Amino acid sequence: xxxxxxxxxxxxxxxxxxxxxxxxxxxxxxxxxxxxxxxSRETMxxxxxxxxxxxxxxxxxxxxxxxxxxxxxxxxxxxxxxQPDMNVEQVIVRMExxxxxxxxxxxxxxxxxxxxxxxxxxxxxxxxxPLLVEELLQQVSERRVRH
Numbered sequence: 001x002x003x004x005x006x007x008x009x010x011x012x013x014x015x016x017x018x019x020x021x022x023x024x025x026x027x028x029x030x031x032x033x034x035x036x037x038x039x040s041r042e043t044m045x046x047x048x049x050x051x052x053x054x055x056x057x058x059x060x061x062x063x064x065x066x067x068x069x070x071x072x073x074x075x076x077x078x079x080x081x082x083q084p085d086m087n088v089e090q091v092i093v094r095m096e097x098x099x100x101x102x103x104x105x106x107x108x109x110x111x112x113x114x115x116x117x118x119x120x121x122x123x124x125x126x127x128x129x130p131l132l133v134e135e136l137l138q139q140v141s142e143r144r145v146r147h
Contacts (some may be wrong), residue, residue: 001087001088001124002084002085002086002087002088002121002123003083003084003085003087003088003091003105003114003116004084004085004105004113004114005080005088005124006088006116006121006124006125007084007105007113007114007115007116007120008114008115008116008117009113009114010113010114011035011112011114011115012026012030012032012035013035013036013037013038013044013059013112014026014035014036014037014038014050014070015037015038015039015040015041015070016037016039016047016048016069016070016071016074017067017069017070017071019066019068019069019070020050020055020059020064020067020068020069020070020072020073020145021066021068022034022065022070023050023055024052024055024066025072026051027055030060033049033051033052033053033101033102034049034050034051034052034102034115034117034123035049035051036048036049036072036104036112036115037049037050037070037074037076038112040112043083043111044069044111044112044130045109045110045111045112046079046081046106046110046111046112047074047076047103048054048075048076048077048079049074049075049079049102049104050070050074050075051075054073054074056133058072058073059072059073077105078098080094080098080100080103081103081104081105081110082094082103082104082105082106083104083105083106083107083108084105084107084113084114087124088121088129088137091116091121092105092121092135095116095118095139096135096139099133099139101117101118102115102116102117102118103115103116
């Protein structure tokens with residue numbers, strides 16, 4: 001099974017110039033915790049992601065305005081993505097390594113094609129490979145120690 005087989009295709013997205021309020025509205029309306037950030041609606045090149053945690057910690061907790069741009073609070077460095085033809089085991093290794101719950105799927109030009117969440121793995125891979133999914137959940141859920 002490959003990434004394209006388990007991804008959610010054509011996910012909702014924002015651009016860096018959209019407002020934090022717009023990103024939060026999409027999260028609410030689609031019941032999601034992450035929105036990919038693309039450079040433009042035309043090119044769809046992945047620039048980063050904005051998560052519910054980014055909004056809570058970088059915007060709300062700092063008393064910033066909901067009209068702030070996504071670019072002010074998004075995560076843009078260290079974003080890992082997978083290719084659609086990567087096998088599920090490779091996807092899981094990346095998610096475990098980076099301890100992330102969701103990962104974008106991009107083509108060879110870095111255009112956003114989809115997103116894979118833990119729920120996708122649980123529902124599409126879990127029935128046939130439960131130990132793979134269990135290991136991912138355990139790795140990602142381990143508490144990080146902050147100093």
